[in-house]
Amino acid sequence: MASRSYRTEAIVLKTLDLGEADRILTLLTRHFGKVRVVAKGIRKPLARLAGYAEPLTHGTFQLARGRNLDVLTGAESRAHYATLRGDLVSIAAGWYVAELADRFTADHLPAAPIFDLVENALRHLDAGHGAALVCRWFDLHLLDRSGFRPEVIVCVNCSGSLVEGQNAWSSAAGGALCPSCVARAGESFAQLSLRALKSLRYLLASDFASASRLRVDAPLAAEIERHLRGSVHQVIDRDVVTARFQDEIARLPRRSPVLA
Numbered sequence: 188m189a190s191r192s193y194r195t196e197a198i199v200l201k202t203l204d205l206g207e208a209d210r211i212l213t214l215l216t217r218h219f220g221k222v223r224v225v226a227k228g229i230r231k232p233l234a235r236l237a238g239y240a241e242p243l244t245h246g247t248f249q250l251a252r253g254r255n256l257d258v259l260t261g262a263e264s265r266a267h268y269a270t271l272r273g274d275l276v277s278i279a280a281g282w283y284v285a286e287l288a289d290r291f292t293a294d295h296l297p298a299a300p301i302f303d304l305v306e307n308a309l310r311h312l313d314a315g316h317g318a319a320l321v322c323r324w325f326d327l328h329l330l331d332r333s334g335f336r337p338e339v340i341v342c343v344n345c346s347g348s349l350v351e352g353q354n355a356w357s358s359a360a361g362g363a364l365c366p367s368c369v370a371r372a373g374e375s376f377a378q379l380s381l382r383a384l385k386s387l388r389y390l391l392a393s394d395f396a397s398a399s400r401l402r403v404d405a406p407l408a409a410e411i412e413r414h415l416r417g418s419v420h421q422v423i424d425r426d427v428v429t430a431r432f433q434d435e436i437a438r439l440p441r442r443s444p445v446l447a
């Protein structure tokens with residue numbers, strides 16, 4: 188059977204070296220969902236397409252249908268994300284976005300809303316927006332677009348309203364719990380502060396332009412991150428490797444501005 192060729196806009200989520208000189212790319216395409224393709228000879232010196240076979244590359248890819256995996260035959264860049272790549276915190280956030288996009292999508296199942304979300308997140312990281320805010324906005328909207336929208340408007344258990352009080356977050360239940368459901372359950376949950384609840388509501392209802400106006404101090408950021416990490420873990424049932432890497436970077440001593 189003659190091989191057929193097609194073009195698709197895609198973002199490289201991850202790569203895996205194969206044999207002497209080849210590499211398998213996991214692409215999130217705009218129209219065909221997640222596709223794994225082989226880039227032959229890409230690790231040879233002077234390989235023509237080497238620059239396109241790196242994680243977080245956003246381009247239009249020319250692919251030929253293969254018996255097992257499709258084969259990369261050409262590429263044009265759409266975005267370099269040079270600023271993102273120049274900053275350790277931003278690139279770690281980019282890898283986090285890519286890892287979650289990989290975990291939340293299945294091969295060959297169209298996922299255009301998730302493609303758009305990933306593209307948005309990378310563009311805002313590249314524009315210099317705070318990595319934590321981009322990641323939390325991404326977490327919430329990824330959960331939403333994947334059918335796991337956390338309940339932040341009413342109690343996830345009894346649908347009662349969430350007023351100021353001892354609300355809690357339950358990743359297993361899928362969102363916020365009211366004080367009476369918390370009391371009835373007789374087990375301990377993560378406390379959900381009112382300002383975290385309001386922030387989650389705001390982020391979930393906002394595009395990034397609006398989300399970027401949210402002012403979040405360190406304790407609030409840590410609380411929101413804890414809740415959303417729980418929710419993400421609940422869906423994928425495993426740790427997020429790149430989140431651990433982000434934690435390690437956060438623990439690095441900061442360069443003194445005097446010495447910078």
Ligand SMILES: [Zn+2]
Nearest residue numbers: 342345365368
């Ligand atoms: Zn309740």
